[in-house]
Amino acid sequence: DTEVTQTPKHLVMGMTNKKSLKCEQHMGHRAMYWYKQKAKKPPELMFVYSYEKLSINESVPSRFSPECPNSSLLNLHLHALQPEDSALYLCASSRERRTVRETQYFGPGTRLLVL
Amino acid sequence: AQTVTQSQPEMSVQEAETVTLSCTYDTSENNYYLFWYKQPPSRQMILVIRQEAYKQQNATENRFSVNFQKAAKSFSLKISDSQLGDTAMYFCAFMKHSGLTGANSKLTFGKGITLSVRP
Numbered sequence: 586d587t588e589v590t591q592t593p594k595h596l597v598m599g600m601t602n603k604k605s606l607k608c609e610q611h612m613g614h615r616a617m618y619w620y621k622q623k624a625k626k627p628p629e630l631m632f633v634y635s636y637e638k639l640s641i642n643e644s645v646p647s648r649f650s651p652e653c654p655n656s657s658l659l660n661l662h663l664h665a666l667q668p669e670d671s672a673l674y675l676c677a678s679s680r681e682r683r684t685v686r687e688t689q690y691f692g693p694g695t696r697l698l699v700l
Numbered sequence: 701a702q703t704v705t706q707s708q709p710e711m712s713v714q715e716a717e718t719v720t721l722s723c724t725y726d727t728s729e730n731n732y733y734l735f736w737y738k739q740p741p742s743r744q745m746i747l748v749i750r751q752e753a754y755k756q757q758n759a760t761e762n763r764f765s766v767n768f769q770k771a772a773k774s775f776s777l778k779i780s781d782s783q784l785g786d787t788a789m790y791f792c793a794f795m796k797h798s799g800l801t802g803a804n805s806k807l808t809f810g811k812g813i814t815l816s817v818r819p
Contacts, residue, residue: 616805622743625789625812625814626811626812627791627809627810627811627812628745628807628809630806630807633805640805641805641806673743675745677745685797685798686795686805687733688733688735688747688750689747689807690747691737691744691745691746691747692744693742693743693744694743694744694745696743
């Protein structure tokens with residue numbers, strides 16, 4: 586089973602709203618990732634969590650706030666977003682053994698539109 | 701730093717025919733993973749195939765196979781018996797095999813290639 590689930594599938598929000606994206610996996614993976622993807626472009630890494638701790642933050646603006654409440658769940662809290670933040674947000678997970686992170690498996694994404 | 705180059709932005713193939721997608725990469729590492737991911741119009745990123753650099757044998761997954769040339773730093777994907785469902789954007793990606801900090805654990809993607817399968 587290589588399933589990563591994401592909710593919601595679509596989200597429309599105003600620039601003053603607060604919303605959250607959710608990602609879940611039950612593969613026992615201890616590394617989880619958030620990516621942002623614009624149309625026809627490769628995904629851009631935003632955050633990496635390793636064993637529920639933030640491992641990498643790719644200088645993402647503070648209006649994006651990640652959270653990893655447990656080993657299966659990853660949230661991305663959104664506040665005061667800008668129209669240019671409209672994109673597909675992908676979650677991924679991978680096994681992590683000693684010094685190796687392995688193949689990343691992606692969820693279906695949340696398509697976000699900021700008005 | 702690693703770079704991944706997919707120089708062809710678009711390709712088209714007739715259904716049931718074979719197509720090869722090109723990818724080259726640049727790295728000073730000796731131990732790494734290479735991947736092909738497929739992203740259909742639904743936009744879910746799906747792993748197609750994975751190659752570990754220390755393995756000389758080319759990876760295969762059903763109709764998908766790779767031609768991995770480590771010395772030439774080339775990693776092409778061959779799709780046999782193309783199907784309409786193969787229509788998608790395909791990304792080649794590189795990841796260093798070890799080291800969990802910063803760039804060492806990141807996937808480096810190419811720009812992608814849009815493949816259209818014609819009926």
